[in-house]
Amino acid sequence: MSRRPSRLDAWPRAFDPAVELDWGDPVVSRRLLREHLDQTHDGASRRLRVIDExxxxxxxxxxxxxxxxxxxACGPGLYAVRLARAGHRVTALDVGPAVVAHAQxxxxxxxxxxxxxxxxxxxxxLAERDRFDAAVLIYHVLEAFPRRQQVGVLRRLGVALRAGAPLIVEMRLRPDQDEGRISSWDVVNGSLLSDRRHLLLVETVHDxxxxxYVLRETAVFDDGTTSVQQTSSALTRFAAIPALFTRAGLRVEAVYDGWSRFRGTALSESVLVVARRS
Ligand SMILES: C[S@@+](CC[C@H](N)C(=O)[O-])C[C@H]1O[C@@H](n2cnc3c(N)ncnc32)[C@H](O)[C@@H]1O
Structure with a gap:
């Protein structure tokens, strides 16, 4: 959304509908695809060598x-094609048209x-029932939904599974910064906000x-106008994970520390949760 600089909110508000990123917007999805495939950072998707690991x-x-x-939420299908190569039949679903076109x-x-x-x-x-032998939700997708929607998404995923089938959810438990705000700026040739060269202000706020946790980006253009987008995360504390899944009709079987085979703890930065329909 375009605003005069004096109209900007001083601090981002989590899940502010006026500026929250619309992953399904075709233009946003086209720009996001560039970020997903960029092998210099792990911003939207991870780099291929990490995915291969x-x-x-x-x-x-x-x-x-x-x-x-x-x-x-398959993004450009980087995990999906690898799972297919291992012999699985993969249904890859995402709200972004350009990332799905890439997966295709x-x-x-x-x-x-x-x-x-x-x-x-x-x-x-999602309206499928009893169809899948497993489902995966990878790279911090769940926490990008407001809390009140997270249970609904988990419930729908559970219903899409056959009885006893596993749901594997990667969750970020803490941002990699302390409480408060970190700001930086750069001049970029393009961003999620524009294909033109502009000044990009970036803030991350951990409450x-x-x-x-909110990542807000503000583009400032040559005519002095600005454009803003943000992505918010509603994080779950380690101890609250089982209750979140229980509310969605799922039973947590294991919680691993990141992508390791070790059990997660309250100190884990991210976890892989393996849950089944109860
Ligand atoms: C951080 S990316 C992860 C993509 C992929 N799982 C990966 O690791 O490469 C988050 C993805 O979630 C998708 N997404 C966001 N909201 C969604 C929704 N409501 N339904 C389906 N996909 C959604 C976005 O379009 C984006 O591709």
Whole structure:
């Protein structure tokens, strides 16, 4: 949204609907795809070499192939095509049209890509029942929904699974900064906000009491106007994970410390939760 600088909110508010990123917007999705595929950072998707390290771990947590796997919020399909290569049949779902188009392209080009079916869809409206042998929700997608929507998304994923099938959810438990705000700026040739060269102001705000984290970007253009977008996260404390999944009709079977095989603790920065329909 375009605003005069004097109209900007001094501090970002988590999940402010006026500026929260619309992942399903075609222009945003096209710009996001660039970030997903950029091998200089792990901003939207992780770099391919990291994904290649994750896939063997994921395969150990999934049923033996061939299984029907739902890659929920698949982004450009980087995990999906690798799971297909291991023998799974993967339904890859994401709300972003450009990232789904990329996943479809990969599926056409890659060996075993025929086992990937990628389509645009919103997890908040997922309506499949008893269909999948497993589902994955990878790279901090769950916390990007407001708290009141997280249970609904988990519940829909659970309903889409066959009884006893695993749901694997990667959750970030804490941001990599202390409480408060960190600001920086740069002049960039393009960003999620524009394809033109502009000044980009970046802030991250960690509110420990609310347990939220916001990344706000403000583009300042040559004519003095600004454009703002942010992504918010509603984080869950380690001890509260089982209750979150229970509210969604799921039973937590294991919580791992990040992508390791070790159990998560309250000190974990991120966890992989393995849950099943109860
Ligand atoms: C951080 S990216 C992770 C993508 C992918 N899992 C990966 O690791 O490469 C978050 C993804 O969630 C998708 N997303 C956000 N809200 C969604 C929704 N309501 N339904 C489906 N996908 C959504 C975005 O479009 C984006 O591709």
């Amino acid at each position: 994750h896939v063997p771990r994921l395969l150990r947590l999934l049923p033996h192939p061939p299984a029907e796997v739902l890659d929920a 392209r990969l599926a056409r080009e890659r060996p075993a890509g025929g086992r990937v079916s990628a389509r645009v869809g919103d997890l908040r409206a 420990r009491a609310a347990n939220t």
